[in-house]
Amino acid sequence: MKPSDVIREIFYPLKNIAIVFAMLFFWMLFGLVQRAGLIGLWLLIIIAPAYIRYLLYLLEARANNRAPPVPEISMFNPVDNLWSLTPLILISMLIWVEILFADSDLVWLGILLGMAIFLIVPATLAILAVTHSPSESLNPSAILRMIRVCGAGYFLVPAVIILVSVLFILFEFLGMPPFFTNLGQSYQIILLFTLTGAVLHANDVAVQVDIDPPLEKSDAEISGDLEKERQKVANHAYGFINRNNRAGGLAHINQWIDKEADTDAAYAWFFREMLTWENSTAALFFAQVYMNWLLHGEQEVAALKLAARCLHEDPRWKPQLEDRALFLQVAEQHGREDLIRQVKS
Structure with missing residues (x-):
């Protein structure tokens, strides 16, 4: 300062x-x-x-x-x-x-x-x-x-x-x-x-800041129930987002995903969970990070399905600027002219 x-x-x-x-x-x-x-x-x-x-x-x-x-x-x-x-x-x-x-x-x-x-x-x-x-x-x-x-x-x-x-x-x-x-x-x-x-x-x-997710001792952790642990992280992130701290909430989820053994499953679970919230805005921002993971992991079909789901929620949705060219290239290879038109619009 x-x-x-x-x-x-x-x-x-x-x-x-x-x-x-x-x-x-x-x-x-x-x-x-x-x-x-x-x-x-x-x-x-x-x-x-x-x-x-x-x-x-x-x-x-x-x-x-x-x-x-x-x-x-x-x-x-x-x-x-x-x-x-x-x-x-x-x-x-x-x-x-x-x-x-x-x-x-x-x-x-x-x-x-x-x-x-x-x-x-x-x-x-x-x-x-x-x-x-x-x-x-x-x-x-x-x-x-x-x-x-x-x-x-x-x-x-x-x-x-x-x-x-x-x-x-x-x-x-x-x-x-x-x-x-x-x-x-x-x-x-x-x-x-x-x-x-x-x-x-x-x-x-x-x-x-690299602070460990504040997951406190619970029956879910003791029993090793992964879905309940994810739910706890999602609830905590929802608290951030509900107080207008979307960046902090998404960072909290991403920190958790980085520690999971199955990253693909974790991304998919959190995206589905966030779509159940009363407002899908946070899920659509999270989807941009999820899209980056899919594109760079060469999961092209999954990336196109994700884009279609997001555009169904909000026709104005787009991948992150740095991922847009790669996404358009993948969509062109798979003949998804509908997605290309919506993302370019």
């Missing part, structure tokens, strides 16, 4: 009315928690997970260059999308480190541990946004891969957050009213998530 990009991202949360609204909304809710006494503890149990869930949706939207979300009532459902509560583990770790070393002679060790945890927070959040897998987001090897893929830009996130924190501490020392100090803390938290998302977007991490 260029310096101008970094400056733009620092002010991004303040220039977007949806984010400003959400920041003020949650700021007022947490203010209510502080003034509600014992009832505030119960409110905190409901509000804190919703806030974290919103922040992760915000990160995911920024990583995919989409409009930021607005707080919704579904975010306050404590059993919805439990994966989004993973950051509470990191928060608990930071609190535990502070308590453990606060009154000891090893305060310096506590500071180092706190800094180490803070350094990996952006990577953990990024992995969680890409995979929705709590176990993968806390996997040290996945964290290191994420940092490596993001490159030097990754360290901009903690550096900028520390710099902004120092500025607000200075403003507080100079007499800034507590009202603005509290708002400043809310801004810093949101900036952590939006800036992390911006770094992901700058590096196209949601598609490129």
